[in-house]
Amino acid sequence: MIKKEEGGGLIAASNDLLIEAQWPQLKINEQRLVLYMLSLIQRGDKDFKPYRISIRELCNIMGGSRNDLYARFDEATEGLLKKVIRWINPDEKADGRIDKTTWCSSASIIPGKGCVELRFDPTLKPFLLALKGNFTTLGEARAVIRLRNHYSLRIYQFIKYNQGLANVDHRKSARVELSWLREYLAIPEGTYRLFGHFKSKVLLPAKKDIAAKTDVQFDFIQIKKGRKVQEIEFTWSKNKRYQQMELPGISDRGGQTSMEDILIMEFGISPEKKAQELVEEYGHDHIKAALQMAREYINKVRKRGQKVESVGGIARKAIEEGWKPQESIIEVEYEVQQKAVIQERIAKKQQEDGQEAEKRQKQELAMSRYESMGEGEREAFLAEFRENLVATGNTIVLKRYDEAGVTPGMVEGMLAVFIGERLGEDV
DNA sequence: ACCCTCCCAATGGCCATGTG
DNA sequence: CACATGGCCATTGGGAGGGT
Secondary structure, three states: OEEEOOOOOEEEOOOHHHHHOOOOOOOHHHHHHHHHHHHHOOOOOOOOOOEEEEHHHHHHHHOOOOOOHHHHHHHHHHHHHHOEEEEEOHHHHHHOOEEEEEOOOEEEEEOOOOEEEEEOOHHHHHHHHHHHOOOOOHHHHHHHHOOOOHHHHHHHHHHHHHHHHHHHHOOOEEEEEHHHHHHHOOOOOOOOOOHHHHHHHHHHHHHHHHHHHOOEEEEEEEEEEOOEEEEEEEEEEEOHHHHHOOOOOOOOOOOHHHHHHHHHHHOOOOOHHHHHHHHHHHOHHHHHHHHHHHHHHHHHHHHOOOOOOOHHHHHHHHHHHOOOOOOHHHHHHHHHHHHHHHHHHHHHHHHHHHHHHHHHHHHHHHHHHHHOOOHHHHHHHHHHHHHHHHHOOOHHHHHHHHHHOOOOOHHHHHHHHHHHHHHOOOO
C-alpha cells in the first residue's frame, strides 16, 4: 500500500483494498448508506447483525423530505443489492482467491417501527473493516454524509486513510500520481482531460466541501514535470471549526436527538416516538447515566457467555429505575429478576408444548376409534354429529352436510373436532 | 394526490487568454 | 507550442410552488 519513493519520501501509492475491490461507481445515496453502515460496524461484531437506522437518521443520510424517503431508500438499497464487488482478500491473496459479493444482502422497511434494517454479507466483513478505516463515530459518519458529491467523499476517505497511517509512520503528506487519483475517483477517460477542469471541478470543490463539513481539512500542491501537472501532494490538518459545526438533525434540539438515536439504534427501542418520550420524561443526563450502566451490565452478561434476552428491555429498565454508577445492587436484583422471568418463560413454553402433544395424542386416538367403527355404529355417530350441528345452530355446515355428506373442508373439520371431543377421552 | 412549471445548483464541455 | 486558467454556456436533476 505504501512504497518508498526514490527520494526517500513516502508515496501513498494506492489504497489497494479499494482498488482491488473495484469499488464500483456507487451513487451518492448508496455511498452514504454504506458509509453510515460502516460507522455502525464494530470491530468485535462476530456476524453482521441487521443494522437499524431510524427514519430520522435516514432523512439525514439521504437528505430531503420524508415524503419520498422510502422511494429513495428503495432505490439506493436496490442499487446496493445489485452491484457486485470483486475483491481479493489480502489474507487469502496467496491462493488468488477472489471474493464476489454485493454491498448489502438484505434491506427491509419495518412497518410501524420508524426504522429500516440493512444487512451486510459476512464475506464482506474484512473488506468493510478495512474500509471503515478511521471514521468510527456517528458524528464523523454524519459529517461525511453531508458531503454532496462523491468526489468529495472519496477524497475525504483518502485523507482519512492517510491521516490514519500518519499515526503509524508520521507522514506529513501524501503524494499521488494524477493518473492514480483519477482512477481512484473513477473519473472516466476523457472527462476533465485538462487539469484545470479537474482542479476547478473536483479538487477545489472537494477542498471547500470537506473544510466546511467534516473534521479534517486538506490542501494540495501541484507537482509538475515540465509544464504538465504530474503529481498532487496532499497535506491535511484537523478542522478546528468542526466542533462548532451544526450537525444535521441535531441543530434543533441540542444533544437530545443523538440520545434518541442511541436509544433507537444501539438499544433497538422503537418506535421512534417511544425513544422521544423517554428522553422527554427522564432527561438527557439521567438517560446517559442509565445507558452507561446498561452497557456495562450487558457487557458483563455477554462476558459470562450468556445471551442477552432484550437489550432494549434492559435499557428501558435502566432508565425507568434510574440506574446510576453506585447502585449496582439494582443491577444484581435485576439480573436475578431477569433470570426468573426467563425460567418462567421456558417453563411455560414447555408446558404449552406438553399440552399440545397431549392434545394431538388424544385426537389421534379419537380418529382411530372413529375409523375402526362398524357401519351401524358410524351411522349412529354421524347422526349424533348432525344433531350437534343442529343444537349449536351451525346452519352452514349442516346444509353442506345434508347436501353432500362428509366433504373435505368445513364439514370434515367440524367432524374432526366433534370426534376429538366425543371419542378422545377415555371411556 | 398528482402533475406541471419554474428556479437553482451542479456538472461537464468549449473557448479565449495567459504563460513557461 | 503545449498546457493552465478562468469565463461562459448547455444540460440535467432536484426542490419549491401553484394549479387541477
